[in-house]
Amino acid sequence: MNVRTIRYLLFRTRRSILTSSxxxxxxxxxxxxxxxxxxxxxxxDWIGPPDRLSNLRPVIYHIPENExxxxxxxxxLRQETEDWNHAxxxxxxxxxxxxxxxxxxxxxxLKGLTEKDExxxxxxxxxxxMAVFYKHFLDKNCKKHASYNKEWYRRNFTITLLMxxxxxxxxxxxxxxxxxxxxxTMMPE
Amino acid sequence: xxxxxxNFRTNMFKTSCSRVTGLVVASVNQKLLAHAPQSxxxxxxxxxxxxxxxxxxxxxxxxxxxKRQYVMKNSGGLSQRAKPKQEPxxxxxxxxxxxxxxxxxxxxxxxxxxxxxxxxxxxxxxxxEPEAERQARMEARQWKELRVRYSELxxxxxxxxKVKLTALVVMTTAAGYAMAPVPFDPVMFVLASVGTGLSxxxxxxxNQYFEVPFDSNMNRTKNRPLVRGQISPLHAVSFALACxxxxxxxxxxxxxxxxxxxxxxxxxxxxxxYTPLKRLSIANTxxxxxxxxxxxxxxxxxxxxxxxxxxxxxxxxxxxxxFPHFNALSWNMREDYSRGGYRMMSVTHPALCRRxxxxxxxxxxxxxxxxxxxxxxxxxxxLVVLPIxxxxxxxxxxxxxxxxxxxxxxxxxxxxxxxxxxLLLMLTCKKRPLPPQEATPLAxxx
Numbered sequence: 004m005n006v007r008t009i010r011y012l013l014f015r016t017r018r019s020i021l022t023s024s025x026x027x028x029x030x031x032x033x034x035x036x037x038x039x040x041x042x043x044x045x046x047x048d049w050i051g052p053p054d055r056l057s058n059l060r061p062v063i064y065h066i067p068e069n070e071x072x073x074x075x076x077x078x079x080l081r082q083e084t085e086d087w088n089h090a091x092x093x094x095x096x097x098x099x100x101x102x103x104x105x106x107x108x109x110x111x112x113l114k115g116l117t118e119k120d121e122x123x124x125x126x127x128x129x130x131x132x133m134a135v136f137y138k139h140f141l142d143k144n145c146k147k148h149a150s151y152n153k154e155w156y157r158r159n160f161t162i163t164l165l166m167x168x169x170x171x172x173x174x175x176x177x178x179x180x181x182x183x184x185x186x187x188t189m190m191p192e
Numbered sequence: 193x194x195x196x197x198x199n200f201r202t203n204m205f206k207t208s209c210s211r212v213t214g215l216v217v218a219s220v221n222q223k224l225l226a227h228a229p230q231s232x233x234x235x236x237x238x239x240x241x242x243x244x245x246x247x248x249x250x251x252x253x254x255x256x257x258x259k260r261q262y263v264m265k266n267s268g269g270l271s272q273r274a275k276p277k278q279e280p281x282x283x284x285x286x287x288x289x290x291x292x293x294x295x296x297x298x299x300x301x302x303x304x305x306x307x308x309x310x311x312x313x314x315x316x317x318x319x320x321e322p323e324a325e326r327q328a329r330m331e332a333r334q335w336k337e338l339r340v341r342y343s344e345l346x347x348x349x350x351x352x353x354k355v356k357l358t359a360l361v362v363m364t365t366a367a368g369y370a371m372a373p374v375p376f377d378p379v380m381f382v383l384a385s386v387g388t389g390l391s392x393x394x395x396x397x398x399n400q401y402f403e404v405p406f407d408s409n410m411n412r413t414k415n416r417p418l419v420r421g422q423i424s425p426l427h428a429v430s431f432a433l434a435c436x437x438x439x440x441x442x443x444x445x446x447x448x449x450x451x452x453x454x455x456x457x458x459x460x461x462x463x464x465x466y467t468p469l470k471r472l473s474i475a476n477t478x479x480x481x482x483x484x485x486x487x488x489x490x491x492x493x494x495x496x497x498x499x500x501x502x503x504x505x506x507x508x509x510x511x512x513x514x515f516p517h518f519n520a521l522s523w524n525m526r527e528d529y530s531r532g533g534y535r536m537m538s539v540t541h542p543a544l545c546r547r548x549x550x551x552x553x554x555x556x557x558x559x560x561x562x563x564x565x566x567x568x569x570x571x572x573x574x575l576v577v578l579p580i581x582x583x584x585x586x587x588x589x590x591x592x593x594x595x596x597x598x599x600x601x602x603x604x605x606x607x608x609x610x611x612x613x614x615l616l617l618m619l620t621c622k623k624r625p626l627p628p629q630e631a632t633p634l635a636x637x638x
Binding site: 057063137140144 | 328331332334335336337338339401402404405408409414419420421424425426429468471472526527529530531533535539540542595596597
């Protein structure tokens, strides 16, 4: 791989780790002058392009001035889930690619073939031969996938319920704020 | 000159994982350096092409994207798991947004060829220095605000509820209703179709809600609304409930309780059994086939109010059809399934996968013969439908024997037109009830 591409990949991975530390540290990282920063006037979260390794899209959460306890809890949970997901899928994809390459090389060696054929192109195995690897990968990671699944469902439900609570809370606040202001205007002097 | 970005795109799609673009960049690098003396115009024009000429990109990308969409379909549908039409243009362009910009980034990351431009030192300084800023600028363009744009909501909802798949499900329900041996009631027909459609929308939306990280990692599904963050998970669940609750209520109260129960059962089977099972065991395929078999039964019960043998026959035909359809489809997606952690027969038990597809294609022949036996169709039906049944069985046999991608693709495409054709022929061969005056002489005789 191109050295520049490797650096770019590491830059992206580091960026996402720093995104998570950013929200807890409360300060933007100094060395990342090429990082994306949403406009300070924006009141919304921002979602980015899919990460190179995990294929998941990073989110930069907007922190409102009068953030309530509940909203902060939701934001922390979402950020933490995003990081956990990113870590899992990065590891999954990288391991898959590595093991696939190793498998191809070992199979080619068994057949007595070199990695590249006469024309300099990389040799590939047939889909039947690869199917052995795919099955093996799935079986090896069966338990890990099952536990990830359970954890993901749990987090998804919790985040959604919390979002629901936050929404109801903000609706209630808006309504009671209106009622209070109406009462103030209607009160006799 | 225009061939290079085209090859680039082909490579992108063949490898199907964005993480491997590094390799592609490396190969492009080699090509550029190898052709350095001739390429002094082409490097510049390549970069200009990326920036200025999107129409070329759309044409070829459109073709290969469509090809990929059509061939590499996943399961995850309510019944047939078929998506015969391509995704709308909007999502296509958005996909171009991401990958085009990343490609432009990659190309600009390539070092300038020495001697390509007259004064290379000044050129390289110009290239290197704003390169990081150019990258940052391009990256910034890909970041989107997480705000609901009301004008986009209909499109988002359509993609969330997999509206085309829902339409197919409603079609099978309509066929079930039409095949029932009762007078056709248009009002009940519409109510049953709408109720089934709404239930299907809910099931599909909840399925997408559950599968966000998995969808992100598979090429066909990475442009779904929740993956792209166009709506929040809460919004998706609210939409699902807003579809499903009225849908099931409509079926229960306006049609009949049996149909309502079947609708609710189908939603439960799809969201709470099939979706989690996809990652746990190959049994998901059988559960999914049941999910696909229920809509025509719902159509029949909406008409008659009872689970007649005819309804079960229709359900059995749909059930059997799912296997050649899905097994052939999943055959060509084994790598994506394996990486995503989906336990499918095609990955873990390949021989079983092909055997089951063949078995159920052959059983379609037998089930069609049951049509006249159960008074659902006339005796002409098995004869009329024999050619297409034989053809799909033949393709299933070739798939079983050859176990190759081409065979799988052929079987999948055949299943797409086989089902509508079968249902249409069944409708034309429907057994009409005898008029009353013909029945009385027989009654007198007995």
